[in-house]
Every structure is written in structure tokens, then in C-alpha cells.
Amino acid sequence: MKVVEEIGYTPNRLAASLRQGRSYNIAVLLPDISNPYISPIVRSVERVAQLRGYSVILKDTQDDPELERSFTAMVNTRQVDGIITNSQRIPFDISADRPVADQIPPIVNASEFCDLDGIHKVGVDNVAIGRDATEHLLQLGHTRIATITGPSSILSSKQREQGFLAALNEAGVAFDERLKFEGDYSSESGCDGVQKLMQLKNRPTAIFCFGDLVAMGAMHALRELGYRIPDDISIISVDGIALSQYCAPPLTTVAQPLTLIGEQCATTLIDLIEGRKPEKLINILPHQLLTRASTAPIPGFT
Amino acid sequence: MKVVEEIGYTPNRLAASLRQGRSYNIAVLLPDISNPYISPIVRSVERVAQLRGYSVILKDTQDDPELERSFTAMVNTRQVDGIITNSQRIPFDISADRPVADQIPPIVNASEFCDLDGIHKVGVDNVAIGRDATEHLLQLGHTRIATITGPSSILSSKQREQGFLAALNEAGVAFDERLKFEGDYSSESGCDGVQKLMQLKNRPTAIFCFGDLVAMGAMHALRELGYRIPDDISIISVDGIALSQYCAPPLTTVAQPLTLIGEQCATTLIDLIEGRKPEKLINILPHQLLTRASTAPIPGFT
DNA sequence: GCGGCACATGAAATCGATTTCCAAAATACT
DNA sequence: AGTATTTTGGAAATCGATTTCATGTGCCGC
Numbered sequence A, B: 001m002k003v004v005e006e007i008g009y010t011p012n013r014l015a016a017s018l019r020q021g022r023s024y025n026i027a028v029l030l031p032d033i034s035n036p037y038i039s040p041i042v043r044s045v046e047r048v049a050q051l052r053g054y055s056v057i058l059k060d061t062q063d064d065p066e067l068e069r070s071f072t073a074m075v076n077t078r079q080v081d082g083i084i085t086n087s088q089r090i091p092f093d094i095s096a097d098r099p100v101a102d103q104i105p106p107i108v109n110a111s112e113f114c115d116l117d118g119i120h121k122v123g124v125d126n127v128a129i130g131r132d133a134t135e136h137l138l139q140l141g142h143t144r145i146a147t148i149t150g151p152s153s154i155l156s157s158k159q160r161e162q163g164f165l166a167a168l169n170e171a172g173v174a175f176d177e178r179l180k181f182e183g184d185y186s187s188e189s190g191c192d193g194v195q196k197l198m199q200l201k202n203r204p205t206a207i208f209c210f211g212d213l214v215a216m217g218a219m220h221a222l223r224e225l226g227y228r229i230p231d232d233i234s235i236i237s238v239d240g241i242a243l244s245q246y247c248a249p250p251l252t253t254v255a256q257p258l259t260l261i262g263e264q265c266a267t268t269l270i271d272l273i274e275g276r277k278p279e280k281l282i283n284i285l286p287h288q289l290l291t292r293a294s295t296a297p298i299p300g301f302t
Numbered sequence C: 001g002c003g004g005c006a007c008a009t010g011a012a013a014t015c016g017a018t019t020t021c022c023a024a025a026a027t028a029c030t
Numbered sequence D: 001a002g003t004a005t006t007t008t009g010g011a012a013a014t015c016g017a018t019t020t021c022a023t024g025t026g027c028c029g030c
Helices: A002-007 A013-020 A038-051 A065-072 A126-139 A155-170 A187-197 A212-224 A242-246 A258-273 B002-007 B013-020 B036-051 B065-072 B126-139 B155-170 B187-197 B212-224 B242-246 B258-273
Strands: A025-030 A055-060 A082-085 A107-110 A120-124 A145-149 A180-182 A206-209 A234-239 A252-255 A282-285 A288-290 B025-030 B055-060 B082-085 B107-110 B120-124 B145-149 B180-182 B206-209 B234-239 B252-255 B282-285 B288-290
Touching: A013 B013, A025 A038, A025 A065, A025 A258, A038 A055, A038 A258, A038 B055, A055 B036, A065 A082, A082 A258, A107 A258, A120 A126, A120 A258, A126 A145, A126 A155, A126 A206, A126 A234, A126 A252, A126 A288, A145 A155, A145 A187, A180 A187, A187 A206, A187 A212, A187 B242, A206 A212, A212 A234, A212 A242, A212 B242, A242 B187, A242 B212, A258 A282, B025 B036, B025 B065, B025 B258, B036 B055, B036 B212, B036 B242, B036 B258, B065 B082, B082 B258, B107 B258, B120 B126, B120 B258, B126 B145, B126 B155, B126 B206, B126 B234, B126 B252, B126 B288, B145 B155, B145 B187, B180 B187, B187 B206, B187 B212, B206 B212, B212 B234, B212 B242, B258 B282
Parallel strands: A025 A055, A025 A082, A082 A107, A107 A120, A120 A282, A145 A180, A145 A206, A206 A234, A234 A252, B025 B055, B025 B082, B082 B107, B107 B120, B120 B282, B145 B180, B145 B206, B206 B234, B234 B252
Antiparallel strands: A055 B055, A252 A288, B252 B288
């Protein structure tokens, strides 16, 4: 060890990786790093990975299937041992006659799910989230509830909508198709949605935004148009990003357990890599309604 | 190539890296991924790296010097070819009698600088930012301007403060020490700062927050206390994160060219790695004052 | 027709840690 | 004491692409 110190020897991890056939890297594939809801997930993935001796390679796919596919190839080239992906596409060709597990490398679907069975998934119950948010509004007396959804191609958005409709249905409230605006989870789509929705003759008394960013854009547009929140209109959303409590007014939102999702993803993936069988194939974590000031009873509601 | 297709051969990048002594990975060291101002930087680093054949390994240092040092060791172990760091600490022992460049691996200081010469740096002129923000407020007639700064140990904060004081000085305005609150760039510190500052007998008419997150916390606290922005008090800050335009009111802020910073960092680092000499040792990029609705002239100001 | 040169081909060495292998030494057991 | 088992030590093979080296082939010019 004295000599090691003297000549400043450090082991070459690449050589070790080559011999062992393991890179001790995991890739995290994200359509967009900029969405603040992803930061706590990445942060906790990083923390757990670090703890278990792995490094995290971050890949911004810009939601481009081509890029996704090229990143996935990093498993074959041995640059990474496994993948956490926040996309609903799994860029592998799966044939139905063999078990899925044999056809793919270690992979975990985070928060945003693909529709393939046999893939490990960690996330929330988006149907329940849609239902809970809607029930909160219904309890406050709202019946004209608009939605600003995510892209209709995205499962999480479809499921939240499903929960929304189920809750309306159970309450015996009919849904007006004109109160739906399809956005893309961005703040801009929140703005656009509000502009469209508030032109209606029969305006909504509440808007259910499918993401906190959307809600922030929506609230901005509402303020511009001179509406008061929550006096004139209530806003509820999903995600529970840190900044949601600093909105004006602080945002009522169904929070996802982001840190927990990250932890579970990393744990599951590394278990898979190391040949341990993860406890669950599908790991649904609890969400939580954070009731803040952006929702209120409709005027005259007892 | 037909055989390659048939047996599904993919080259093992690890083997290539071992032989070539290059991993084609670069590390990005960040004290906290969660700060939204860092996302566009990371995103563009990733994009440029991708374009030039490199992958980005993300490391959340949690501002812990110990972790930083261990991550830096990844250069020695050949896991990464170079480092972009957002910290003001450079975890290398530098002796003064040899050129710095010979003692460190390829490294680029992003946005947050260390005080060591000879390190490549990409960022903004924080003194000028402090000055510009202050002059904007002065032009609106404000003279009782409070600051909610970053940690006093952080260079960017010190420099913004320096610019602030210089601008006040040039305008012949004396600075009241009680109007300074030392925060830590977090939203919480914005809240705390406002609570403290608004207890003063002689309250400020404007607050200069040293980050957008800080401003969002500060505006939240001000609203809670019943102040109107910008009627009762003006708020200005620094960063120019995407969400700043959706604040209530939209935030006047001195925007950093975040995407550009990321691009330049990646370009400079990869040039260093590949033996090309980067154009500049210190690369200062232009900032821009975004005048929005959170600042207004003091009442009765012409 | 033959030396000289560029180019192509294939075998062998290389990167550096891990793993395997074999022989030698140390310990255990009857 | 003698065999069986474990431990130890060091040499050699291994991972797979890159690089080097040594041939062999083809083409040019004199």
C-alpha cells in the first residue's frame, strides 16, 4: 500500500468492467430533463445507485424513438448494465412466444408505463389519482369541471382521464366534451387550454390540470384574463413538485411520491442486474392529495 | 455484414475504451439537480455530448466535498474522460510551481466558479448582473432595496452583491446593512428573508433576490403577508428559469443563457479531452434583463 | 524483367484487471 | 506418521477491440 501511495496507482475500472462483463453503469432515459417533477426521481436514483456502487448515465431522449433506440443499444455495447426509462415505448422487439424477461436486458419503467406485460414498473395509480382529484372538486360542489390533459397517446394521461370520468359518473355528473382540452403536460398547453376553455359560453368552475406545470401555465393565463383563483375558478393538478406550494395561490395537487419512485426504480433495477428477483413486478406507490389554496367551494355551496 | 446481422453482433465499447484509454464518458458534477436553472444546462450538455460521441454521467454531489472528491477520482479510474463541475471547489491538490493544466484532468467550471486560475470556465458576469438588476430598480426610483443573497461563501453571490453595491454607490445611494438577508438560493430562504425584512420599521420598496427560486419563495411570503407585487414592493431576481414567466406576477429577472452555457461547457470540455485547445480560458456569456411585471416604479415616481 | 513502393491481409501484441489453474505449502484429521 | 484438505502463491488465460508488425500482393517506373 505504501508503493500504491507512492506511484499513485489507481485501478482501471474499465479493465475490470471488461473482464467482468459489467460496466456498473445504469442509464436513465428521460423525454425531458427540464420537467421539475423528474428531478427528485433522478436525484434519488442517483443516490441509491451511488450507494450500491453504480453510476448513472443520463439520457435526454427528447421523446424521439430513434434516440431512445440508440440509447437502449448501450446495453448491448456493455456501456450500461440496465435501464430506467420514463417512456411508454420499450425499444425492443418482443415476440410473444417466449417470456419477456428472456428477451430484454434489465429494465425498469418509471412513472410512465408502457403497455407491455412482464416489464418491471414503478409508479402510481393514475386512475386513482384522476378519481381522487375529481372527487375533491365534486365535494366542493363543482360539476362543470374542465380537464387539460396530457397527450392522448400517453397512458398516464388516459388513466387519469379514466379516473376522472369514473368519478363524475359515480357522482351522476354528465361530462361535457367541450370541457376537455388536450395538452402535452407543458405550461404552454396550460395557457392555451385556459384561453380555449374560458371562451365557452358555459364556462367551467374548476379545471383539473394533469400536471403541475400545466396548472402553473393555466393559472397564469387565468390571471391575465382577470379571473381570481379560487374565487372564480378552482385549479387542481397532479405531481406535487416543490414549487407548487409557492404558486399564487398555492396549488392543490395530488402529489406523486417522487423520491420514493426513484429509490424503488434504482433498487429494482440493480436487483435485476445482480440476479436478485425484485419483490414485485408492478410497484404502485401511494399518492397524496395536498389540499392548498387553489381549490375552493363554488359560491353559495354549503 | 450479413453475418453481423445474423448473429446479432454488437461491438463491446468497453473493450475499445480499455485499449484506447478513453471512456467517451464525461461527468457532470452538480450540488443539486433539483434547481430548475440547471436543467437546461444539463440538457444542452447532453445534446452536444451525444453529437460528439460522448455520454454524460450525472453526479449529484449534494454539495458534499467528500462525494465530489470521490467522483473526481472517476477520471483516474478511466470511467470518465473529463468533468464539468458546477461547484466552486476543485477537488485537486494544486501546487503553485507547475502549470495548473498539467496537474488536472480535462475540467470545465460551469456557471459557478472556483477561484483558481488556469481552470476553464463558462458562465456569466455576475458583477454585471448584480449591477444591471440594481440599476433597473434604481431607474424605477427605488432606493430602499433589500437583497436576499446566496451563501456568503459562494463566489457568484459575492459578485452579484459587489455589483449591487457598486450600482448603489454610483447612484449615490447609501446601503443599509439591515436590508441584507443571507439565504442559500432556495425558495425557503426567500420566504425567511421576506419575513425578516418586512419586520423592519423602515421597510424596503424592492427586493433583489439572487435566484428565481428565492424570488418565488419571497413572493409567496409577501402575498401571505398581504403585500401586493409590484404595487407595494418590487421583486427582481436572477436566472431566468422557464417558470419565472408564470409567476404571479411574472418575474422580472436577469436571465442567464443557460442553454448556451451548457453547449459551451460541453464543447470546451470535449475540445480539451481531444487535445484541441479551446478558444478561451474564461468564457463569459451575455445575460439579459427580462423586464416583466414584478417590478414597477415606486408610487409617485415620474 | 526487376527493384521499389503502396496497399492489403492476417497474425500477434496490447490495454489492465479478473479468473482460472496448478503446484507448493500449511494445516487438519484419522 | 501419513493421507486428506485447505491455503497460498504465482503464472497464465481471459475479456474484446485496437494497434502494431510482418508478410504478401499488386502496380509503377526504369
